[in-house]
Amino acid sequence: MYNPVELRERYRELEHGRARMAGIRAAIEEADKHKDISYQIYFRAQFCEESVFYGDDLDMVVMFPEMLSLVDRYPDAPTTRHNSSYKNSYSNVLWIYKWLLEDCERFYQIPMEDCLKFFEDYKQRCIATGYNLRPYYEYVYSFYDSMGDSRGEEAFGRFRKLPHDGNCNCRACERNLEINYYLDHDEFETAVRLSQDIENHRLLCSTIEKNRAWLRMKKHFLHYYLRKKEYEKIAEYCRLIERNMNGEREFECWSDFLEGYAYVDIGKALKIYKKFWKEWLSERCPGEAYDNDISACVFFRELGKARKGEYVKIGFDDTFPLFREDGRYRIEELYKYHYNRAREVAEKFDARNGTDFYCRSLKECL
Secondary structure, rough: OOOOOHHHHHHOOOOOHHHHHHHHHHHHHHHHHHHOOHHHHHHHHHHHHHHHHOHHHHHHHHHHHHHHHHHOOOOOOOOOOOOOOOOHHHHHHHHHHHHHHHHHOOOOOOOOHHHHHHHHHHHHHHHOOOOOOOOHHHHHHHHHOOOOOOOOHHHHHHHHHHOOOOOOHHHHHHHHHHHHHHOOOOHHHHHHHHHHHHOOOOOOOOOOOOHHHHHHHHHHHHHHHHHHHHHHHHHHHHHHHHHHHHOOOOOOOHHHHHHHHHHHOOHHHHHHHHHHHHHHHOOOOOHHHHHHHHHHHHHHHHHHHHHOOOOOEEEOOOOOOOOOOOOOOEEHHHHHHHHHHHHHHHHHHHHOOOOOOOHHHHHOOO
């Protein structure tokens, strides 16, 4: 007998990631069979959330249009009995739409034509529902800034001028966006001034996890110090973030630590690489994979400087493309392996974006 509440309880008992996504897919199929519109939408929203936070965002990119189509046909379908955060399904899907806009920046597999359509569609939906375009300009800024396009600057200016409304991200998340912007533009004092409300926990991203916005802010400052090669600050921020990580995937920034410790504690960096290499090589988000490979390049570059010999011993298993049974690898060879991976992704992003920004940035940072 069809029981959507029971279906929900079943998949909630499953481990996050593939297992839970399979459970949610099964729930979607049952809701579709019984034409339960409310749960057809709700389960798809749950699938998108699981995909974004614990799985592969590309699954969300495929599922989202299905959910959007259902909501367009049934805009008043209730979600309040499933999720009290939204007044109806349309409000829910408008929020999830932001995750899709983020993915336009991180996945070259989404064609530019589709990216522009998504942004325009989201813009029109905001207007139609009476919301302002502050979040629209926020994501336009991030999208164009990621490819070095000046339209990002214009969008950031418009974002700053519009008031906060009910469709905007939380004020702490928006403040972190501003902090990162000013750090990227070397306006350090402005960034520090803006960070004080988060530093003192006056601005929170979550009432449950009170360190969430604070950790995001610290990551922005760590990236700033990595770019500036301020080694004492790099060591301080790596240790600070590592001590305060709360178990969420977002804050397990081991790739950042790999790069940071490569400058200040090469032995610890080597341990991190040995522990996480397989996870990094299996990363399916190209934006994340690109960053991981750059961090690995920095690590092997610094390892080559620190070691007297040309080789390092790493216990890769036979899934590693350069696997050798004796476990001895030339450091330069490992550097080139990760560099070529990063360059391949850079070329694909540049081809999608119609620029040379990624390839130029890769050469400049290495």
